Amino acid sequence: MTSEESSKMLEGLFKLVKEIRPVPKPRTRLSVYETKMLRERGVTITDLGDYALLTEGRNYGRIEHYIEWLAEQASIPARSLLYRPKHIGEDTCGFYGFQLTDAVALLVYMEQLGIMVSATLLVDELLPELEMRTLLTEAEHLILTYKLWTGRRLMFIQSTAKRVPGPEMVETFRSPMGYRYKMVRQGGQALSLEVRGPKHRELKQESIKCDYCGLTYLSNTPAETRAHRVIHRRAAQLLDPTPNTRFAKRLAQTDHPIIVDSNAPMWMQKEVYRRAVKFKRDFRYDFVQWAGDDVNPVKIGWHGQLFPAGPDGTIAGACALSNEHPGPGGVEWTLAWVWIAPKYRRQGLLAAHWPGLIERYGSFFIEPPLSEAMQGFVRSYGTESQIEFLAEPRERYQAEREFQS
Numbered sequence: 001m002t003s004e005e006s007s008k009m010l011e012g013l014f015k016l017v018k019e020i021r022p023v024p025k026p027r028t029r030l031s032v033y034e035t036k037m038l039r040e041r042g043v044t045i046t047d048l049g050d051y052a053l054l055t056e057g058r059n060y061g062r063i064e065h066y067i068e069w070l071a072e073q074a075s076i077p078a079r080s081l082l083y084r085p086k087h088i089g090e091d092t093c094g095f096y097g098f099q100l101t102d103a104v105a106l107l108v109y110m111e112q113l114g115i116m117v118s119a120t121l122l123v124d125e126l127l128p129e130l131e132m133r134t135l136l137t138e139a140e141h142l143i144l145t146y147k148l149w150t151g152r153r154l155m156f157i158q159s160t161a162k163r164v165p166g167p168e169m170v171e172t173f174r175s176p177m178g179y180r181y182k183m184v185r186q187g188g189q190a191l192s193l194e195v196r197g198p199k200h201r202e203l204k205q206e207s208i209k210c211d212y213c214g215l216t217y218l219s220n221t222p223a224e225t226r227a228h229r230v231i232h233r234r235a236a237q238l239l240d241p242t243p244n245t246r247f248a249k250r251l252a253q254t255d256h257p258i259i260v261d262s263n264a265p266m267w268m269q270k271e272v273y274r275r276a277v278k279f280k281r282d283f284r285y286d287f288v289q290w291a292g293d294d295v296n297p298v299k300i301g302w303h304g305q306l307f308p309a310g311p312d313g314t315i316a317g318a319c320a321l322s323n324e325h326p327g328p329g330g331v332e333w334t335l336a337w338v339w340i341a342p343k344y345r346r347q348g349l350l351a352a353h354w355p356g357l358i359e360r361y362g363s364f365f366i367e368p369p370l371s372e373a374m375q376g377f378v379r380s381y382g383t384e385s386q387i388e389f390l391a392e393p394r395e396r397y398q399a400e401r402e403f404q405s
């Protein structure tokens, strides 16, 4: 189709919807065409055109000429269908048409443009089967959500005419049924037609940042609201942790720190991993510094530690060390990160664990950059070499790295 032809189609459709005619009364019983469509599980393009003509006679009944073009706009496939021969092996004849659900979806689409067709009765016939389905085609999804979206959509049809820099002419129209149209033309060619259903509401969507979980999401979108709820709940488990009986049991068994390495139970590794993710998010780093995840145990060479808030096993925070790369001066272990829930900060939790860490890992290197709070902490509790590295940590570290490699 040339851009001129496609622009003409769009003009024709606009002319059709602008013509004022009484709205056909809703039917309560399937028509002959509809019964046939359901029985044959498909329809020829000609029959679908005739069917549409029964209720949509505007613009001299041109609707039948728009069927294929509209299907194309809706990405609904027209295909060649064959009549099943009486005896297998006999010849059969074919026709160009739509499979049942594709045809009904096309009617749904047409209805949403304000074309006088009604998919209601056909949709009702198809729903029971679709509601049981796990996988759907796009057309079937359109049918499944028909009632939810009738009159509520905002749709666009574009011609293939090229938009060029320069002025555009806009013509608007509101139909008696309440459909609002906006036709955009340029140089006498129709570019696009916007159609707003009578019940379409422009939702005020704004970007909301949740101070608690840190997620930025769009308001008034069910999918984003749901996603936020999940992330918020997950954040709550870290920010306002509750007693953990498994951890409490472990704590009761030993006075020694419990190392979370590749052999540690998965639930402990998960607790460390999730705090590594939180640390990465809080400080906007590119990588999660923990060589495992929710389902894969951490690699050898990584040690985590969970900090209990008390004997009930509430996990206040965690840290991770690795010996994958030696630190400056060949220091074996590097502290990758420490994350403690805000409500447990500045209560001496890390200070209480620091000597234990030094005892086990030596005067380990602390991976820069360090937050202000962490720098202050190291000045008070760090070893001599740890404090020394605060001076010009990055330059020296990098220089040594380059020297080593």
Ligand SMILES: [Zn+2]
Binding pocket: 210, 211, 212, 213, 214, 215, 228, 231, 232
């Ligand atoms: Zn939140």
